[in-house]
Amino acid sequence: MNSMKGSDRTNGMDYRAMVNPVFWTAKTAVCLMADAGIPGAEEIAQDLNLKSADFGMADDEMKLGNELVVEAKYRTMCRLIEGTGIRTNVDLPCGYTPKALYMTEKGLSFVGLDLPIVAQEVAPILLSRASHPERIQIHGVDATNLESLTAALNAVDGPVCISTEGMMMYFTESEASSVITNIRYLLERHGGCWITPDPEFILQFFLTFQSVLGNQAISKLEETRRTATGQSDVIDLTNSFIVRPDNIRESLERSLALLHQHGLKAERINLAENMPELNACRKLTPEQVTVFRSAMGKCFYWKITLDEDRKQRENKQETQAFGLNYELKDNKTFAVSLRGRMDTITAPELLKVWEAAKADHEISAVEIDCSGMQYISSAGLRVFLMMYKALDDKGKFKLTGVNDTVREILETTGFDQFLL
Numbered sequence: 485m486n487s488m489k490g491s492d493r494t495n496g497m498d499y500r501a502m503v504n505p506v507f508w509t510a511k512t513a514v515c516l517m518a519d520a521g522i523p524g525a526e527e528i529a530q531d532l533n534l535k536s537a538d539f540g541m542a543d544d545e546m547k548l549g550n551e552l553v554v555e556a557k558y559r560t561m562c563r564l565i566e567g568t569g570i571r572t573n574v575d576l577p578c579g580y581t582p583k584a585l586y587m588t589e590k591g592l593s594f595v596g597l598d599l600p601i602v603a604q605e606v607a608p609i610l611l612s613r614a615s616h617p618e619r620i621q622i623h624g625v626d627a628t629n630l631e632s633l634t635a636a637l638n639a640v641d642g643p644v645c646i647s648t649e650g651m652m653m654y655f656t657e658s659e660a661s662s663v664i665t666n667i668r669y670l671l672e673r674h675g676g677c678w679i680t681p682d683p684e685f686i687l688q689f690f691l692t693f694q695s696v697l698g699n700q701a702i703s704k705l706e707e708t709r710r711t712a713t714g715q716s717d718v719i720d721l722t723n724s725f726i727v728r729p730d731n732i733r734e735s736l737e738r739s740l741a742l743l744h745q746h747g748l749k750a751e752r753i754n755l756a757e758n759m760p761e762l763n764a765c766r767k768l769t770p771e772q773v774t775v776f777r778s779a780m781g782k783c784f785y786w787k788i789t790l791d792e793d794r795k796q797r798e799n800k801q802e803t804q805a806f807g808l809n810y811e812l813k814d815n816k817t818f819a820v821s822l823r824g825r826m827d828t829i830t831a832p833e834l835l836k837v838w839e840a841a842k843a844d845h846e847i848s849a850v851e852i853d854c855s856g857m858q859y860i861s862s863a864g865l866r867v868f869l870m871m872y873k874a875l876d877d878k879g880k881f882k883l884t885g886v887n888d889t890v891r892e893i894l895e896t897t898g899f900d901q902f903l904l
């Protein structure tokens with residue numbers, strides 16, 4: 485059996501970026517914030533060497549629609565978080581936004597949580613630009629991984645206001661459900677609330693684009709969707725938590741029911757009633773501003789809290805640490821056994837040993853023993869897919885010992901069709 489240590493990179497590509505490229509969407513967001521004149525965003529984008537034109541936002545109409553959505557979300561979320569009176573904002577995911585700078589200026593503590601690749605890149609930028617760096621903590625986590633979240637909040641006292649902007653739509657059903665379970669656990673442990681525009685994000689995009697772009701709205705929205713799915717490698721931006729504009733009533737009920745199953749309840753907060761003045765509105769005619777504001781009256785953000793009527797549930801899953809053992813049989817079969825959770829934090833380990841084995845040998849078969857594996861997220865599935873695609877004879881890809889949880893994830897994501 486082999487074990488491997490070494491760099492996180494292959495041919496200049498970061499393994500962490502390969503298993504979960506969704507963090508690119510956060511780079512687009514900070515560029516749009518810079519274009520909308522949100523304080524601190526331009527400096528962060530400069531530190532990251534970013535320009536919005538690099539992210540498919542060269543088209544003026546598409547950029548305007550996106551700027552309005554991003555600025556409305558950022559400023560309204562800041563206002564709602566402050567309005568709770570809770571002194572600690574846990575931003576999950578924090579991306580590259582200047583929220584840490586804003587919140588700590590206002591005297592709050594800020595805990596920014598994001599995938600390790602983002603946390604590592606954004607932490608030095610925020611800490612160097614903050615006038616109160618001692619109020620900021622940034623941690624690498626995977627929102628589906630409870631251990632990573634509880635460890636990140638270990639030193640936090642008092643209630644927390646968890647904010648989630650632009651993340652829930654990138655998850656599969658099982659990932660969304662794990663994240664909701666995890667957030668409920670954090671609320672039980674710390675107290676506080678969870679505020680998010682994500683459940684009704686499609687409506688906000690649709691109504692914003694429709695109110696300012698008229699006939700062009702649908703094509704510009706489609707381009708925006710293509711950019712987001714392309715950057716994140718996610719096929720569609722929806723799951724049971726997300727309200728669908730083609731069936732608002734039913735999908736809204738389904739999303740609220742999902743929260744209820746998790747012992748949570750939501751208050752829907754009207755966007756127009758809470759949205760501050762936006763810089764991006766200066767690019768609109770007075771008539772467009774009126775139509776836009778009135779359209780935002782149909783959008784809602786959610787403030788989610790524990791449903792006290794529901795019995796507390798013991799939901800802390802016992803998770804086993806991730807581990808792998810692998811060997812090369814006859815120099816051509818890559819045989820690996822996996823233990824624990826394979827998610828965005830752990831999947832790069834498998835990718836690393838696979839890439840190293842592939843670089844040194846002509847691998848024609850893969851055998852993966854999943855009997856010790858508890859859970860797989862889309863990052864893990866992405867690594868399985870890379871291994872599968874690398875084989876000339878797809879019949880030589882074998883998964884064994886798949887438990888019911890992992891089987892269900894493979895089935896609901898459609899991966900069972902070729903991996904099982």
Ligand SMILES: C[S@@+](CC[C@H](N)C(=O)[O-])C[C@H]1O[C@@H](n2cnc3c(N)ncnc32)[C@H](O)[C@@H]1O
Binds near residue numbers: 578
């Ligand atoms: C569209 S960006 C939003 C970032 C930020 N909230 C904003 O408004 O710009 C999506 C973010 O979700 C993060 N993300 C995706 N999957 C995640 C996961 N499993 N755990 C934690 N963060 C995740 C990405 O790294 C990225 O920063």
